[in-house]
Structures are given as structure tokens and as C-alpha cells.
Amino acid sequence: MVAKSDTAIVLMNLGSPDSTEVPDVKKYLLEFLMDKRVIDYPWLVRKLLVGGVIVPRRAEKSAEAYKSIWWPEGSPLIVLTRQLQKALQHDLEMPVEITMRYGNPSPAATFDKLAKEHPGLKEVILLPLYPHYAMSSYETAVEYAKQIHQRKRYPFELKIVEPYYKRREYINALAESMRPYVEQDYDYLLFSYHGVPVRHIRKGDITGGHCLKVNDCCHVDSKAHTQCYRHQVIITSELVAQQLGIPKHKWGVSFQSRLGKEEWIKPYTAERFESLPKEGVKKLLVACPAFVSDCLETLEEIGVEGKHSFISSGGDSFTMIPCLNTHPLWVKTISTLCREVMEPVSA
Numbered sequence: 001m002v003a004k005s006d007t008a009i010v011l012m013n014l015g016s017p018d019s020t021e022v023p024d025v026k027k028y029l030l031e032f033l034m035d036k037r038v039i040d041y042p043w044l045v046r047k048l049l050v051g052g053v054i055v056p057r058r059a060e061k062s063a064e065a066y067k068s069i070w071w072p073e074g075s076p077l078i079v080l081t082r083q084l085q086k087a088l089q090h091d092l093e094m095p096v097e098i099t100m101r102y103g104n105p106s107p108a109a110t111f112d113k114l115a116k117e118h119p120g121l122k123e124v125i126l127l128p129l130y131p132h133y134a135m136s137s138y139e140t141a142v143e144y145a146k147q148i149h150q151r152k153r154y155p156f157e158l159k160i161v162e163p164y165y166k167r168r169e170y171i172n173a174l175a176e177s178m179r180p181y182v183e184q185d186y187d188y189l190l191f192s193y194h195g196v197p198v199r200h201i202r203k204g205d206i207t208g209g210h211c212l213k214v215n216d217c218c219h220v221d222s223k224a225h226t227q228c229y230r231h232q233v234i235i236t237s238e239l240v241a242q243q244l245g246i247p248k249h250k251w252g253v254s255f256q257s258r259l260g261k262e263e264w265i266k267p268y269t270a271e272r273f274e275s276l277p278k279e280g281v282k283k284l285l286v287a288c289p290a291f292v293s294d295c296l297e298t299l300e301e302i303g304v305e306g307k308h309s310f311i312s313s314g315g316d317s318f319t320m321i322p323c324l325n326t327h328p329l330w331v332k333t334i335s336t337l338c339r340e341v342m343e344p345v346s347a
């Protein structure tokens with residue numbers, strides 16, 4: 001049990017619509033896709049594209065997809081993030097709250113609640129529920145939380161946990177959560193990560209000359225890796241495969257959830273589901289470590305659509321490994337990561 005009365009922890013996830021009704025899904029998609037770090041076109045182009053084309057075309061289909069995975073208590077992503085909050089709260093004697101980048105509860109609502117209920121609060125540790133750095137995930141969450149914190153002049157300091165994609169504790173939690181699945185009979189393990197446009201990888205290259213320019217860039221040392229999503233997901237996968245003793249020919253990485261016509265990082269998961277059976281893979285395991293809580297993209301895109309595609313392409317069995325959700329080793333990892341950025345308890 002860790003006790004610290006002047007500190008609180010906030011777990012920050014992506015967020016979901018308030019309900020599966022089309023107007024709520026539209027509102028959520030508009031907020032999400034109007035984010036300049038998600039669709040990074042000039043404001044007017046983004047406004048016309050998102051408001052005039054993408055959201056009107058996507059909202060109904062997206063609402064149907066949400067309906068197919070929605071739980072009686074609400075969106076799986078929100079419900080699982082709340083369960084994680086409770087599990088962590090059980091181990092820590094300090095307030096633990098959740099917040100979402102889009103939708104509810106917003107950072108302003110969460111920070112207001114903390115300031116009201118804990119007037120002596122000195123610091124808030126924000127843990128983005130994204131292990132990897134991407135402009136469209138970790139960066140936008142952190143920048144938005146910082147902006148709200150500054151704008152509303154809260155009396156507490158805001159401290160941020162860095163991406164933890166290669167931290168020993170995180171890799172151990174992820175690998176051990178997957179172990180029961182890899183101990184079964186399977187032909188191949190696919191790590192399917194949320195994709196991003198290739199342009200985002202180039203834009204995020206802080207050296208300006210490394211990502212997708214140097215041969216095998218993700219394996220050649222560079223400062224660019226501090227913000228390179230592609231590098232970071234490859235490292236997570238390699239470290240997990242190493243801990244589980246999975247030989248190189250039995251696992252691979254792919255990228256899902258592509259939106260629009262632009263080129264995204266490859267290989268695409270949807271194409272791998274069709275090609276793997278032709279390469280002799282009949283029993284497939286799929287893990288999705290870009291997400292720490294199961295959500296639309298794991299339960300529907302992988303668990304329903306992906307499974308259907310793999311089986312109808314000739315596969316025999318398809319097993320989706322759950323995200324870390326409330327795994328005890330993950331709860332312990334969060335506690336360790338947060339404790340590292342806290343002020344030491346004064347004597």
C-alpha cells in the first residue's frame with residue numbers, strides 16, 4: 001500500500017462516444033478527427049473533410065460497430081479504464097481518477113473534481129494509457145492535458161509519465177498476460193498495432209533525416225526513436241517475443257484501423273489476415289499492445305471482422321489475446337511508473 005496525501009494519479013485514455021446513438025457518435029468523431037494531431041491538415045481543409053465527408057459517411061457504420069460491442073455498463077474502453085482505476089485505487093492510498101482525450105470525463109472535469117475534493121493536492125501524475133509515442137495518441141493526450149492544466153490554473157503541479165514501451169515492468173506484464181495463450185498450440189503470433197499515416201512518421205522524426213530514410217531505420221540507433229511509433233512498437237514486440245521464447249519465424253507485426261486513402265505504415269493487418277492462411281498459418285494468435293484496454297478496435301475490428309476474414313481465407317482457429325486491462329502485473333507496473341515521478345515523501 002502506497003500512502004501519499006498530496007498526490008493523485010490520473011489515468012488518461014482515448015475516450016468513446018457517450019452512447020451508441022448516431023448523434024453521440026457524430027459528436028465524438030467530430031471532436032476526435034478535428035484534432036490537428038490526428039488529421040493534421042490545415043484547419044479549413046480538415047473542417048471540410050471531417051465535417052463534410054468523413055463524419056457523415058462514417059457515423060452510422062461506426063455507431064453499428066459500437067452497438068455490436070457495447071456492454072450493459074457502457075463502452076468497453078471506459079468500463080475497463082474504470083475497472084483499472086478501482087484496481088489501482090485498491091493498491092494506493094491516494095486518489096486515482098480517469099480522464100479521456102475525447103468525450104467524457106474530460107481533463108477539465110477530472111481536474112475540477114480533484115481540486116474540489118482534495119484542496120491540499122500538490123501534484124497530479126498523469127499516466128497516458130498508451131505505451132508508445134504517436135502524435136495522434138500519446139502526444140495529443142499529453143498536450144491537451146497540459147493545455148487544460150495551464151489554462152485553468154489549477155493549484156497542483158502536473159507531471160507526466162513518459163512512454164513505457166520498453167520498460168522492463170511493462171514488458172514483463174504484457175508478456176506474462178500473453179503467456180497462457182502462447183503455451184497452447186498455435187502456428188503464428190501477430191502483434192497488430194493501431195496504424196498511423198506514413199506522413200506522421202516522417203513528420204515526427206526529430207532528426208529530420210532518419211525515419212523511413214535510413215535503411216532499416218527502426219533498428220539503427222537514433223534520437224528519432226524517442227518519438228517514433230514504428231520503432232517503439234517493433235521494440236515492444238521484440239522484447240515480448242524474447243521473454244516468451246518465440247522464434248522469429250513464429251511472430252510478426254502489422255498495423256490496423258487505417259482510415260482514408262493515404263498510405264499508412266505497413267503491413268496492413270487486414271491484408272495479413274487474408275495472406276497468412278496461404279502461407280500455411282492455420283492457428284493464429286493476435287495481440288494488440290497499442291491498446292491497454294480492450295475497445296472497439298480490438299473487440300470488433302480484430303475479434304469479429306478480423307476473425308471472419310482469417311477463417312474465410314482458409315484459417316482454422318483465431319484467438320485474440322485480451323489487452324492488459326486489469327492484469328495484476330499491469331496494475332503493479334502503473335504503480336511503479338507513477339511512483340518514479342512523484343515527489344519523495346518528506347520525512
Ligand SMILES: C=CC1=C(C)c2cc3[nH]c(cc4nc(cc5[nH]c(cc1n2)c(C)c5CCC(=O)O)C(CCC(=O)O)=C4C)c(C)c3C=C
Nearest residue numbers: 014015016038062077134136137194196259290295296297
Ligand atoms: C486519422 C485517423 C486516426 C489515427 C491517426 C488514429 C490513431 C490512433 N488511434 C489510437 C487508439 C484508438 N483509436 C480508436 C478508434 C478510432 N480511431 C480513429 C481514427 C484514427 N486513430 C477513429 C475514427 C476511431 C473511432 C472508431 C471508428 O469509427 O473507427 C480507439 C477505440 C475507441 C473506443 O471507443 O473503443 C482507440 C483506443 C491509437 C493508439 C492511435 C495511434 C497510435
Ligand SMILES: [Fe+2]
Nearest residue numbers: 014194257297
Ligand atoms: Fe484510432
Ligand SMILES: [Fe+2]
Nearest residue numbers: 211218228231
Ligand atoms: Fe523510425
